Amino acid sequence: MKIQTSETRLELGENAAKLAGQYIKDALATKDVANIILATGSSQFETIEALIADKEIDWSKVRMFHLDEYIGMPIEHKASFRKYLTERFLEKVDPLLEVVLIDGENDPEQECNRLGEKIRQFPIDVAFVGIGENGHLAFNDPPADFDNEKPYVVVNLDTQCRMQQLGEGWFNSLEEVPPQAISMSIKQIMKSDKIICSAPDKRKAQAVKDCLTGPVTNLHPASILQEHPSSFFFLDKESAYLL
Numbered sequence: 001m002k003i004q005t006s007e008t009r010l011e012l013g014e015n016a017a018k019l020a021g022q023y024i025k026d027a028l029a030t031k032d033v034a035n036i037i038l039a040t041g042s043s044q045f046e047t048i049e050a051l052i053a054d055k056e057i058d059w060s061k062v063r064m065f066h067l068d069e070y071i072g073m074p075i076e077h078k079a080s081f082r083k084y085l086t087e088r089f090l091e092k093v094d095p096l097l098e099v100v101l102i103d104g105e106n107d108p109e110q111e112c113n114r115l116g117e118k119i120r121q122f123p124i125d126v127a128f129v130g131i132g133e134n135g136h137l138a139f140n141d142p143p144a145d146f147d148n149e150k151p152y153v154v155v156n157l158d159t160q161c162r163m164q165q166l167g168e169g170w171f172n173s174l175e176e177v178p179p180q181a182i183s184m185s186i187k188q189i190m191k192s193d194k195i196i197c198s199a200p201d202k203r204k205a206q207a208v209k210d211c212l213t214g215p216v217t218n219l220h221p222a223s224i225l226q227e228h229p230s231s232f233f234f235l236d237k238e239s240a241y242l243l
Ligand code: GLP
Pocket: 039, 040, 041, 042, 043, 044, 067, 068, 129, 130, 131, 132, 133, 137, 138, 139, 165, 168
């Protein structure tokens, strides 16, 4: 587990994208294909923008999965992670080899099975992740399931998680925030060869302290990343101030 603290969010994103971009290019050089997982949420804004700016990446050889999507969420809704990835990433780079989006409007169990069949075929080279204010990893809220072997699972979102989504402005009221989501499981995330975590902002400082310096526990789900051989944390001064 390696930690890099930047002065600003912009610098954090540039540093995260530089390392991740190098790992993507390394995979392309050795396998002529790269399988990645993109994360969503406000923490990823600068990282994704910096990744898009890396003109050395041949996106036509990159297959993309993503971490999570609310159940029942139409792609047109401003909080949809499918919408987020389409508008903030896919529309700004050349066409990818393959894009595997989570359809929140499909039957949840069928969608989990569909996605699971797909991702089992393609070992992940680089996973981008964030950390929730409650320490969640993807939408695996505390107490997270560290043992589920299924690549994607249906999860219940806890109140702190739903309050975070409201606080970030994705919804107009707590009632609007869906109670369930499809999330990549902890075990599946941990299978990724490299994990790049972008975690800026003061609001994440306690979760960063708990998950990076505390014991590995499902009460702080992202703490599991301490056990990953190639996990890299990109913080800013605000999110690192309790370390
Ligand atoms: C979001 C997503 C996660 C993300 C985390 C941090 O809601 N489910 O994939 O990593 O919670 O979100 P943010 O970056 O908005 O703080």
